[in-house]
Amino acid sequence: MIRRPLMQKEISELEAAGNVCDNWNGIRVAEGFTTKNIRNSRFTGKIKLHGFTGKMLAYAGVQFETGIFDSWINECVIEDACVRNVKLLSNIVVSKGALVFNAGSIICDKEMSHICVGTEMGHRILKKQFTENECAVIGRGTYICNINLLENSHLGNFVKVENGASIKNSIIEEHSVITDNAVVRSSFIDSYSHIGEAEVGNSLLGPLTQIHHHSLLISALWPEGRGNVGYGANIGSNHTGRMPDQEIVPGLGQFFGLGCSVKFPANFSEAPFAIIATGTVCEPQRLKFPFSLIKSPSPGVVSQSGLVHLNEIVPGWVYSKNAYGVFRSIYKWDKRSGTKNGLSLLFSKSVIQSVEYACNAVKEFLLSQKNELSAAISEAELPGLGSNYVAGENMEKIIEAYELYFEDCSFYQKNGKLGESIIFRIEENKARDDKRGQKIFDDYMEFHPRDEEFFEWLRALTVSK
Secondary structure (H helix, E strand, O other): OEEEEOOHHHHHHHHHOOOEEOOHHHEEEEOOOOOOOEEOOEEEOOEEEOOOOOOEEEEOOEEEEOEEEOOEEEOOEEOOOEEEEEEEEEOEEEOOOOEEEEEEEEEOOOOOOEEEEOOOOOOEEEEOOOOEOOEEEEOOOOEEEEEEEEEOOEEOOOOEEEOOOEEEOOEEOOOOEEEOOOEEEOOEEOOOOEEEOOEEEOOEEOOOOEEOOOOEEEOEEEOOOOOEEOOOOEEEEOOOOOOOOOOEEOOOOOEEOOOOEEEOOEEOOOOOOOEEOOOOEEOOEEOOOOOOEEEOOOHHHHHHHOOOOOEEEEOOHHHHHOHHHHHHHHHHHHHHHOOOOHHHHHOOHHHHHHHHHHHHHHHHHHHHOOOOOOOEEEOOOOOOOOOEEEEHHHHHHHHHHHHHHHHHHHHHHHHOOEOHHHHHHHHHHHHHHHHHHHHHOOOHHHHOOOOHHHHHHHHHOEOOO
């Protein structure tokens, strides 16, 4: 328990080590406390110190011993952690094993029982009690290094915030990394996510979400997460010209390609594992076709059908033609989180239901057609396509892709493992990539070897005959 005041001998030792305090009586310490490893720091307000063992914490190849060095501490609770070279640490609980190094302001100046996600107008409130006596918490084993600002935010256990990142009014859950000048504002970031060189605002991101390379994500409700936002992606069109009152709901495992732009409002929650191709500009929409590839329109098709303003969608393509990408993503989810539930998500009830809807919708549409299929089919004829068209020649292939998913799903549900045909398709996808790469680079195979660890993981999940 932290209850006793400092003894006069301890105060003298602290002052001799270059520490200053407005009121030493405002500091409470645990039994067994020693003044060792507290140097050249300023203390203001009520402070609780657990004491420092001098345990070494490793960061970037450097050893840091627990203690308080060259920092200003105000109204804080500090366990056996390291606080070094911090300009101001105010109203913060620093948990055991945390490292706070070379930082500007790490402060909490208000109650943080909720944050605003979704529309920037503050209509959606995420309520979560994550404070201790109105202090923000830095979790166990969390590292905060080389940043300027961390304000009114909670960090879970084993989080990393580093290299110029800035966080305000947010919750960052365990094992997530915010780095390389990333900006996070009024957001909830779930565990094992990684945000670097990107801006995220008013968003709720599920676990294992990856956002990198100068991309933008605003007003996103993405509870299932496990997706990726590529370089230059602009997912932030939440203004209507009047107020920032629009939002987006991405789907499980969705991939936003390089330089794509998605206009709000947009709802992809019923289309898990969709891919927005590089450079595609998407109009507002609600999509209900999973495993879809959305790409810029093919001029020859749309000019005949008068659908020039729509993108082309290829439902089921991601599962039938990009199995390598699907299963390697699942492998990375399991590897990063240390769990083995990726396949259960792929064949979960919600994904199955979305595939059932899409497959049945296409079958019913084909049964209703008495004449020859048109070159392009839109949402008006096939509900759920969003602001896209599907080429008539692809309709049978869509059914084949979804039935392939059902076949694999049924096998997995019966055996708890994958069928051998999946490995064949993945090998085929990899061979296709290798063939293309070797045409472009003579030394392609020398520097793009097989990911043997991934294939070993895959084989371990496969029933062999």
